Amino acid sequence: MSGYTADSTAIIDSGATVGDNTRIWQWVHVCSEARIGSGCSLGQNVFVGNKVIIGNNVKIQNNVSVYDNVTLEDDVFCGPSMVFTNVYNPRSHVSRKHEYRDTLVRQGATLGANCTIVCGVTIGEYAFVAAGAVVNRDVPAYALMAGVPARQIGWISQHGERLDLPLRGEGEACCPATAVRYLLREGQLSCLQGIQSNPQVPSDARQHGH
Template sequence: MFTIHPTAIVDDGAQIGEGSRIWHWVHVSGGASIGRDCSLGQNVYVGNDVVIGNNVKIQNNVSVYDAVRLEDDVFCGPSMVFTNVYNPRSAVNRKAEYRPTLVRRGATLGANCTVVCGVTIGEHAFVGAGAVINKDVPDYALMVGVPARRIGWMSENGTRLKGLGRVSDTAGGTYEITEETCRRL
């Protein structure tokens, strides 16, 4: 069973997983696939060609447009933005030119950040509030700024990792960190 608020619109054909909650003024298009235990906050829009994994949290005022894929455990902060056309013009139809965006498992997208279409955001990456992502993001990367740049690494439990070599987080996870990569051991 899933929960849909009376003000929400869920078009016929949409797939919604067990335990998911769809709140006030949400619109889910008919071709969308939403996994189990997801939460879609107030005023969320989900397009037709969208796949949302399990345990995804999408906060208020987020539009998940066609060609966006969110893997399991992704967090989308309030009013963050996805795009799907790289060079939009009102008078030019570019629906055949949508660029796919992939947000990998466990990634966090902070409030008011923007994800320019055609990128992949790595597993457990952390995009700070207001950042603009215009290129691929490595796993575990901490990204901030406009355009976003990597300023460090984040653990799977959301704590900042410091140092190089073998580093532990506050929950006991161990990571191998170099200047350019971070991986969980």
């Protein structure tokens, strides 16, 4: 007996792996080779392709298609109607299935409603992509991104609070909600308490894209 719940309208192809306590809502389609962890939520009209790895506690809101070659680590949030791609230069009359580019979304990142992630990029841990942004390059961990094309406008904590830090250089700040400390050195932000990993995430989600 499966440990997940799915609406009667959902299609879960034979061979797909879905973890315990994952909830799959109306009109979802999960392809046969997809791997989905535990405690996830797939909203109405979500599509999950074959070559997709989704970790634990991932929230995918309505009308999101997670295409082949996309990996979502633990605790990723995909806002309503945000967009992934897997071909950089698509043409209807040219087959480019052998040219799919990998997209990796690291642990805890948020992809806001209606944003677009152009294939071939890595979104760093706990980064925050604002609603409507278009990401076409790698995003640093904890970066707050906005605009078309997306540009970094600040830093954000694991809790989702803006940090009082310069974009470049060095500095130290505390999350206003949790008092957890963050250190900025040479343009890279780190959490001094570290990131709490979930050991149940599929191993491929940790290795993909390294």
